[in-house]
Each structure stands twice: as structure tokens, then as C-alpha cells.
Amino acid sequence: MVKDDKTGPALSAELAKVINTNFQVRPSEDKAKNLCEKHNRLENCSNMTVPRINEEIWPSLKKKAQSIDFKIQKSQTIVLKALSPACSLLDKLISARKSKTSEVTDMKECLELAQDTVKLLQLAFTDLSHKRRYLIRPEWKQSYKPLCNDSNKVTEFLFGDNVDEKIKKIDTSKKVSKKLQGYSFQGSSAGKNQGSHQKSYGSGYRFSGKPQTHGTYSHSYKYDQNNNGSFLGKGRGRRPPQTQQKK
Template identity: 35%
Template sequence: MNKTKIHLWLLTSRSADLMEEGEADDSEYDDTDDIKSLLESGNSGAKTDLLDDQQSGSVLEEMDALLQDDDDVGSAISEKLANITNKAFSKQHSIDAVKKKKESHKRPKNCDKVIVPKVNKEIWRQMLKQAFTKKRDLRLMNVQSLITKSTCAVVSVANKLLNLDGQKHDAEIRNCLDAIYLLGHANTTMSMQRRDLLRPVLKSDYAA
């Protein structure tokens, strides 16, 4: 048998619903009401919130924040928006809610690289003998699915800003492009990790 390099190809999207999202909170988070409240209130109250936060700050609190970690932080944002963001990163999400959001963000037809790479058929057959490895790869594929769908959402925002007036929204567009860059890096890194994890379970004839 000729040696075949390990490739990840786009064949199907069968793993989208297999990943268990979140791990910090057992309760499932539905952001529908929070988003509705945010959109109805706009950014009103944000300045008041910021002033209150500044007035209530203390030297001890600032020192405690510095000692927490070395992660740089920017200016505070709308309290409601921050609340939605923090919940999104700390609570368990229902599979149905995640699926609905993913379905609402279609990949632009000319963004053909924003995909979840799939294992080719020959290697997939090899993985059938390794149930654990197959399940692990499916989970990683689902993470990549979340990355690519998030990218599509950001790309959509950037495109709308460009159509409105690119010069007026230069800073916002640059932020979107930074997000796209980092998401792309995350997806590529995940593909490399999947490839490395697959190597040990393949016969030498399939090794790169």
C-alpha cells in the first residue's frame, strides 16, 4: 500500500451536536431575554454605571485586580453587555440553543476556507476501530464548528460596517478583523492538534 499523508478534508458535518459546551456552571443559559433587554436599553445607563464603578473603586481593589493575573484589561463596557458576555463564558449552554445560533450564521459563499476540516475516508475507517479516538476527534471538530460559526457572525458585522461607511467605522472594522484573525488562528491550531492526536492510531503506511 502506498504511503498516504494524513489529510483533513471537508466531507460531512455530522459532529455538530456532539460536544458538551461549557463546564463552569451546570445551569443552562438562554441569552434571549438578556439580549432583548440590552437592545431595548441601548447604551443608556452605561455612563452612569461607569461613574458608579469608578467612585466605588479603592486602592485595595485596584491592587487585588493587579495581583489576580497579568491579563491586560481595557475600559469597562455596558453592564448589560458585560453580563451577557460573562454568562456566555461561564454557564452551560443547551444543545438546542447552540444549534439555533449556529444555523443563523451562514458561511459566505466566497469564504471557502472557513470550514471544519474532516478526516478523509480511509483514515475514518481506521478510526472506527478506535472508539475513544473517534469520539475525541468528533468533540474537537465540534469546537471548530463553533469557531467557524463565530467567524461567520463577525464577518457579517464587518461586511455591514464596510457597506455603511468603512471610514467612519474604521476602528470597529479593525476590531472585527482582529477577531477574525484570532479565530482563524484558533481553527488552524485545532486542526494541527487533531492531526497530531490521530498519528499514533494509524498504521505506519498512513503516517506522514
């Protein structure tokens, strides 16, 4: 576990508030895509590209390794997108220092480049935080996997604050669900015993033989089955085809 309590100079209260909020919330798919499409690789910086696995090695990797590498490639792509405005800003500042006036000619453009750099780096950071969650997710029981949902904000801790209370809430929901699952109401076809109830273990809480599921957490989370190709790589758990590797 990495722990670094050293701090640097404080920012203005207004800017610090914005940054702290952005680190907790994952940007929407459209917002992230638009921001990344705004900045392309700099023309004369050929090495600013995500390195791909050699074609001789890629087929030898297991599907799980290919899937993990593919997700990391997406995160590296966002970092590269952040480097483009950062390098452009640096180039403008160097030119200003070399000029006779030593003044930045286009302050508005420099400010926009700096803002986009920060936004893209925050996007890359939050994307990696959520990828860490989904790498841990398969190790858990199904009922605890909702802790990996995007709605659960990342704070100082990967799974948010007060995680013990969240776990207790899940456990309470499981206990209630088990109690409800022990009973079913079945009517006799002859009408003789209609209205009588019968205890039935493992069948769910039923009426007229139709199962009904219960439990706020254990059944409320559907694992991203329909978004395998999203921009931020939300199709976690899916194995990408061999052709998906960035070339």
C-alpha cells in the first residue's frame, strides 16, 4: 500500500473544490470521449503512442491476459491525450521566454490547454481507480459486488468511506431475503386446500408458483453485459477478440 502524506502549496479554495469533486466522480462516457477527441498526437512526436504487444507474442497470451492488457491500453491512451495539451502549453511558455517581451501572446489559449491537461489527467486517474475495483470484483461473492458500482464514489479509499456500514447493509438485506425465500403459497387444483400455505426451502417467495426475487443489493446490480466496447472500457469481465488489440 502506497502512502504519501507530503503536501505541496495550497490551491485557491474554488479550484481545490472542483478538483476534489472531479476525483470522486467518474465522467460520463460522452464527456470523456469528447474531451479525448479534442487533442490528437502531436505531429512530430512519433513516440507518443501506446506501445502494443508484438504480433509474435500476442497470440500466445491467455484470453484473461489479453483482456487486462487491452484495458490498460485504454488508460494509457487517456494519459497520452493529457500529454498533448501539456506539451503544447510547455512549448508556448518556452517560446514566450525566448521572445524579447517574455510575455505569453495568447493567455486564453494557454489557460484552455492547462485546463484540458488537468481534466484529462483526472479522467485517467479515475479510470484506473475503477479498473482496480473490477480486477478485485471477481474475488468477491455476488452480493458484495455492487460495491464496485460507479455510483459508489472513490474517496481516500478505493471503495469509498464507511464501507463497513455498506457491508452491514448488504448482510442485513441478505438475511431478510433468506427469510422471505423460505415460504410459498400454493393453491390446490381441486380447491380443497386453497389458501393454505406450505413451507418450501430454496424455492423463493412464491405465489401461484411464480418466483419473485428479493434483496436490494443481491439482485439490483446487473454486470455490464451490453457495453463491451465502451470508450472507458466498461465491458469488464469480457474477453476482447484477438483483433481488439490496439495496432
